[in-house]
Structures are given as C-alpha cells and as structure tokens.
Amino acid sequence: MLKLDASELGLKAEVIGRAAKQVPFVAAFALTNAIKDGREGERETMRSVFDKPTPYTLNALQVRPATKQNLKAELGFKEGFGGTPAWKYLGPSVAGGQRKRKRFEIALTRAGILRSNEFTVPGRGAQLDSYGNMNRGQIVRILSALGAASDAAQNTIRRPKRSNRKRNLDYFVLRGTRAPDGVYLREGRTVLPILIFVKGMTYSKRFPYYEKARTVIPTAFRKHFRAGWERFVVNDVRRKA
Known part of the structure; x- marks a missing residue:
C-alpha cells in the first residue's frame, strides 16, 4: 500500500x-x-x-x-x-396566451375609442423606431388629438394647433367603412392608417x-x-x- x-x-x-x-x-x-x-x-x-x-x-x-x-x-x-x-x-x-394591453391602449379604451375586446397594431403611416415600436411622440399626439391623454391639459381635441393647421394635420377615428377600423391621419389630401383596431391578440x-x-x-x-x-x-x- x-x-x-x-x-x-x-x-x-x-x-x-x-x-x-x-x-x-x-x-x-x-x-x-x-x-x-x-x-x-x-x-x-x-x-x-x-x-x-x-x-x-x-x-x-x-x-x-x-x-x-x-x-x-x-x-x-x-x-x-x-x-x-x-x-x-x-x-x-x-x-x-393573450397579449397584455399597452398603456396607450388602456387610455384609448377609457376614452371610449377602443372597445374592451380590441387591441391595436401599427398601420402603414405609423412612425416606428429602429426596433419596430411605435414612436412615443406620435402616440402622445394621437392621445392628445383624440382627447384620451391622462392629463386633461394635454388634450387638444377641439382644433389642431396653428403650427399643425399649416401642415393640415389631423388624427381621427374611422369605423364602419370599407377601410379597417382604426386611427387615421389626414395630411393634406392624403389619409394614412396609423393604428388599426384588431380583436384579440394571442401569442x-x-x-x-x-x-x-x-x-x-x-x-x-x-x-x-x-x-x-x-x-x-x-x-x-x-x-x-
């Protein structure tokens, strides 16, 4: 040993x-x-x-x-x-399972713009960042224009500001037409889909x-x-x- x-x-x-x-x-x-x-x-x-x-x-x-x-x-x-x-x-x-609602979707629902069973996806005219997400500034402008901002002072649903009137910009909700339901942007004679409303989003x-x-x-x-x-x-x- x-x-x-x-x-x-x-x-x-x-x-x-x-x-x-x-x-x-x-x-x-x-x-x-x-x-x-x-x-x-x-x-x-x-x-x-x-x-x-x-x-x-x-x-x-x-x-x-x-x-x-x-x-x-x-x-x-x-x-x-x-x-x-x-x-x-x-x-x-x-x-x-089903995707969680985003904050701006909750705001649109509270304002009666988005229905309880609806979500949003970016439309052709949406401003996206390099990662494919909605531009935060555009979301703020949409909520403000539609009177859905959480801060009432930010809501400008009555008329676009003078700087915006010069460019003839306006966001509005479109439902019940041949076009998909959603939020659209009128810029001059052009109308672009910004947010499209869809029912349910399951991952x-x-x-x-x-x-x-x-x-x-x-x-x-x-x-x-x-x-x-x-x-x-x-x-x-x-x-x-």
Whole structure:
C-alpha cells in the first residue's frame, strides 16, 4: 500500500486548512458566473426568436448572485422598478396566451375609442423606431388629438394647433367603412392608417425560457469552478506553502 502524506509534498496542514475554507467562496464564484453565462444564453435566444429586440428586452433578466453563506444563484425577470415588469410583456411569449394591453391602449379604451375586446397594431403611416415600436411622440399626439391623454391639459381635441393647421394635420377615428377600423391621419389630401383596431391578440410560445440556460449552466459551472480554484486557492497555496 502506498501512502502519501501532504507534508511530503511540502504542504503544511494549516495551508491545506485555509484552502478547504475557500471551497464555499469558489463555489459561490462559480455559481454566479455560471448563471451569468446562462443569462447570455437566454439573450442569444431572444435575438433569434424576436425581431430586433430592444435593449430593455435583452436586459429583462437579472442575476441574484450566490454567496459563501448561501450557495444559490438565481436568474429571473426584473420587477420593473417603477416601469413595466419584464414578465408582464414577455410572459405571453414564454407561456403563450393573450397579449397584455399597452398603456396607450388602456387610455384609448377609457376614452371610449377602443372597445374592451380590441387591441391595436401599427398601420402603414405609423412612425416606428429602429426596433419596430411605435414612436412615443406620435402616440402622445394621437392621445392628445383624440382627447384620451391622462392629463386633461394635454388634450387638444377641439382644433389642431396653428403650427399643425399649416401642415393640415389631423388624427381621427374611422369605423364602419370599407377601410379597417382604426386611427387615421389626414395630411393634406392624403389619409394614412396609423393604428388599426384588431380583436384579440394571442401569442404562441416563442421564447423557450430557461431551456438555453439549462444546457449552458452545468458546463459553465465546471469551467468557472476550475478557474476560481486556480485563482483563489492554488495560487494562494503556492504563495504560502
């Protein structure tokens, strides 16, 4: 039988003891970084299933790091911190189901313009940003022109401002014609659809949440544990042996 004592390798017992105490710290380091790799895997999935996802969407997931006292790292949706909670608008794409109403849709419903079973989609004349979302300024102008702004002082349903009259701009609601129901913009002799009213908007499951992370994390944990062990333990033992 071959026995090998640590002292024969020049490793002092107190050094080994210090190394052993570092195991929870290394494990927390590996867990946290593995979860971060999982988050990046989920972002890759977002880029593949969504059309031009916004930075807000890509940053919708947050990491709760592990500590040596609590060896558990978590990956979850951000709560919003005053804005819209991430799950509220990403949930239908994860679990399927009906899309949540947007704030301006709620405002249009309260004003009696949009019916309770209707949603909106951008029309041909809608101003979209680089991510395909409605321009915020145009939404504000629509709500103001239709008397649906939450702040009554912003509502200008009576007449367009003089600067707008010069361009002959006007938003109005059109229903019961051959054209789709919705909000239209009259600009000179041209009429453009801005918001089209549709009944119901159901999402199919597009975002396979956690699936990518589950495949990434086990390998990532082993990689980060080895790196952490080398960085925080082996190098320290070498210095103090």
